[in-house]
Amino acid sequence: MKSIKIIATLLILFCAVINIGAQNITSNSKVLYKEINGDSLYLHIFKPQLSKKPTAAIVFFFGGGWASGTPEQFYQQSEYFASRGILAISAEYRIKNTHNTSPFDCVEDAKSAIRWIREHAKELNVNPNKIVASGGSAGGHIAITTALIEGLENVSENSSISSVPNAVVAYNPVLDTTEKGYGHKKVVGRETEISPTHQVKKDLPPMLIFHGTKDKTVPFENAERFTSLMKEAGNECELVAVDNVGHGFFNGDFFRKGAGNKYFNLTTYKTDVFLEKLCYLKGKPTLAENIKHISCVGDSNNEAKYPSFLQEKLGNEYQVKNFGKGGATLIDGTNHPYFKKEQYKNSLKFTPDIVLIMFGTNDANVKWCLDENRKTEFIGTPQEEFKSQYVKLIKSYKHKNENAEVYVLTPLPIYEHAKSRDPEIKQRIKHLNEWVIPIIKVISEEENVQLLDVNKLMKKAYNCTVDGVHLNNKGYEILAKKIAQEIK
Template sequence: MKLKKVACTLLILIGSGFAMESQNISPNKTVAYKEIEGDSLCLHIFEPAYINKPAAVIVFFFGGGWTVGDPKQFYQQSAYFASRGIVAISAEYRIKNIHGTTPFDCVEDGKSAIRWVREHAKELNIDPDKIVAAGGSAGGHIALCTALIEGLDNPNENASISSVPNAVLAYNPVLDTTNKGYGAKKVENRETEISPCHHVKKGLPPMLFFHGKEDTTVPFENAERFNSLMNAAGNDCNLVAINGVGHGFFNGSFFRKGSDDQYFNLTMYDSDVFLEKLGYIAGRPTIVKLVN
């Protein structure tokens, strides 16, 4: 498939702090991190108002079944974390409906994004040892795979620079790509190659993930099983199970119009606490947790 080259444009953040009108949320800038088959993939970067030392960074990957999606899904989360003093990024990656790609290509792009951020830590004013991979649904799967999956690296990149994040945050991620989970037909004959449940091992980065108990897209059983496997291997992993909600519950009002933000606030509050415990954020969350 011939690809149209996409130019990355500079965007200005309108407003100040996190208490901005949701329709005005936009990144400070976009930067190309990867050129592949005539296309440019960009990072949509949200910067804190002030950084007095290299900050932590969180890189979000949007959902959409590796087929559709938009970095705007995580603009609201990125704006919040930038308001908390860390650099926040919503990353583009190749998707089937535009690029004719597979989930394996998506994982490659996720690893490329983490590697590029670490390689450019100085110019981004970030700590290369405080990189968080994050995302929702298929994007949560990509975030997990940057920590779990060996191989699928782009051969044109500097392999001496690690693409493994220092922590992972995921929101109803795809956890099993066999017929017990989601996506088996999309990875036919390679069902376990990028299946997080099948690649758990000792020594993985700390992880926090959220899952609705009524999720019919990614079965809640997958979340319980992944969490058990992670803990059995001695890893720091915590599942936040949420009653009465299904897939995509975490989306904020910027991306999902009409949302009252209660689950956005819940996930951001707990994510904030997780990052504060790791030493990536200072102080208490500045967002109100509306539900338990």
């Protein structure tokens, strides 16, 4: 029984890691698949667990306008699909900035990659009839063209082996290379030759396309039109429209640091389901489809342990990030005014669905709120400035995501303590109770945001404090448990 519990715990931790996105992802190996004009091109291989039967394979092509990019863009996806039991590959191909090549050369290289994988299926332990071409933006374009463009084959390769994949998954791909889409200046005189919307025909492999409705690089209309043309020709093509996102939304935390995994999870989950329906995968996805981003915003009590405990309490349907800064205040002219810190900028970049704001402990500090020489552009009392800046903070998150749930947290209780570093601790406690907490409660009502009175919830936490201001690990775990109960 004990061993079963240990295995179950490890599986939960594994799924959580997949959901959060490991920050040190590396391929198992790099295999040369093509040499051309002195250039060597490699497949970055992510091996599945040992399987006696050949598995499906998915090969990803990175984006970058056929001019730049790196295979690392799809390392997070590759790691996930290898964990699901298929061979996953992130492919190199020639790009303009490095090789002075054109989009047509990119298409040729993508075809070469598909052909090489099929030709070496036995040694890769791959089913040659279960090869998926995938990619994002320009990489999504060349993945699609391997399925529908005739020609542009490398003449030195074995043409008896098909370069056509058995399925395609594309993330905000280039679909129209005329003036109605993207890239027409890069294919002058040949605008429709590799334009997917102009090359649709019958009997194409099944396709799954993800596209943001606010994509300003590749118009969403292109995706709608391509999908309609595919269906009119009798092909299977599913378009997943992702609301209120722009180009490149599908990248997770590994490649686009700080972006979070909300849309990585969404697209990867649906890709998993698509491949399972094709019998390329077995079982259910091992990551959550819809996760909520939580930004924990505040001072040193936020910067410490409570957000990590909160992640544990909430599970893998949430991604919790810590944007706390020790000594941070909302009033200006202090050592660490929050609006001027990278933590604030990063908390917005994360585009949170839930924001937990906990400020006031340092604003109540005598050395700041009673400092007549404190430099601030605000005209008014420290109390008025605190309220004004707090409201400004709330509005900035609402502006970033109008559907964001904002919680304002009262500061934790402060106690007189033998290890206190504040000689004016009594005065700080007085400020906290006389104006900081009352102002936060007023803000909650006026701004129609939810109040979490953690000062009250943690009023018996004296034994969990290390210096009267900061909690120990046990205290932060208790705090996280109480917050989790409130927001779930």
